[in-house]
């Protein structure tokens with residue numbers, strides 16, 4: 154038995170209906186309306202259910218319960234309508250010969266009911282506000298038909314049923330879930346790309362929110378990859394999401410990319426862009442790249458079907474910092490959204506075999522004057538990677554991503570006498586205000602002020618230089634080494650690494 158009721162639950166009556174002389178154990182669960190949730194003060198709850206779908210799904214749950222447990226009887230009653238604090242919202246009762254079956258079955262029923270039944274809960278807060286919550290993927294899926302989801306898009310003659318099926322079969326990796334990545338992920342998920350990989354290892358920061366439309370201000374400090382997964386699965390419950398919560402390197406990138414058909418490069422650093430270019434070339438994958446600089450953005454598509462790659466134009470990885478990042482140059486939130494939408498559009502067109510695509514081309518869009526230039530990608534017959542006579546024949550061979558860089562990992566910091574070390578923070582002022590290290594003495598030199606500051610590097614000290622991620626600091630340290638200031642090292646992974654170092658040291662000192 155299962156019922157939905159808008160009157161208070163009579164547990165005494167329900168129990169008496171279940172109990173018999175054969176019963177050796179009775180277990181029940183009562184779910185109550187509490188006065189708080191997630192830090193908010195709750196005044197009352199409202200439940201709404203989709204009756205026919207509830208009836209259908211509860212049959213499945215009960216069938217599973219009968220298969221799994223040895224029971225004499227069971228029942229579940231759920232309230233709908235408006236409930237005050239303290240009222241019982243759901244009751245489960247189970248009778249068995251033995252307690253083990255009774256306990257386990259009771260737990261199973263309430264967990265599955267919560268997870269699978271299309272019953273929605275609206276919280277009314279003491280502040281007067283209210284919010285629908287706890288609408289799960291499974292329940293949501295049962296309310297929407299997959300064919301309804303895509304009906305508007307399938308009306309396009311270039312897509313139709315065949316294109317929609319191609320989208321469902323497609324596997325796309327999105328590298329970077331920042332400004333560009335937010336827009337790409339929402340676009341691909343909405344279109345129904347069947348398997349979407351997300352590669353991202355960062356946590357959400359307040360400075361991300363103005364341009365990264367996947368996230369909300371409640372989520373600061375949480376791993377972006379989990380937030381991104383939840384957001385796009387809420388948008389489209391019919392897709393699969395695969396998470397790669399790591400920084401890409403020469404060692405792991407091939408293994409990650411191998412399983413995908415298309416790669417969307419949504420990163421903002423040259424090192425990763427070149428790595429993706431090289432791996433996609435070696436594995437014959439189509440690379441859909443975008444980058445932005447202030448009000449301008451560019452979209453480039455490299456495919457195994459067309460000659461040309463990133464190294465045709467730039468044989469070697471440019472110095473980090475030779476082009477400003479979002480942090481130094483500034484960025485208007487909508488610009489990466491526009492370029493990310495173009496990336497998603499292009500990926501969808503490629504999956505559905507549109508006649509006209511940007512393969513082999515670069516689209517340069519200026520959002521100040523709306524000029525658009527479309528130029529063919531440069532093809533360099535002396536390209537070290539894609540020419541007939543390449544000097545780069547493998548990921549680790551002859552390429553400029555070697556490890557003899559003046560960098561240091563946090564685990565290697567121990568080798569230094571900390572009294573002789575100077576930790577130098579080259580981040581900009583708002584970044585320092587948002588996140589700083591207090592356990593160590595730190596000197597500050599915002600990179601943008603370096604030229605005018607005449608900073609004095611003392612010869613007998615070891616300088617550990619850090620920024621947010623280790624990209625700007627590496628560029629800076631390489632510049633210093635060229636000037637003969639070689640007692641400087643760039644800290645890999647930036648401020649997070651320093652936090653980690655402080656935590657490890659504290660633990661060891663206890």
Ligand SMILES: [Zn+2]
Pocket residue numbers: 461462463464465466533536537538539540
């Ligand atoms: Zn090339």
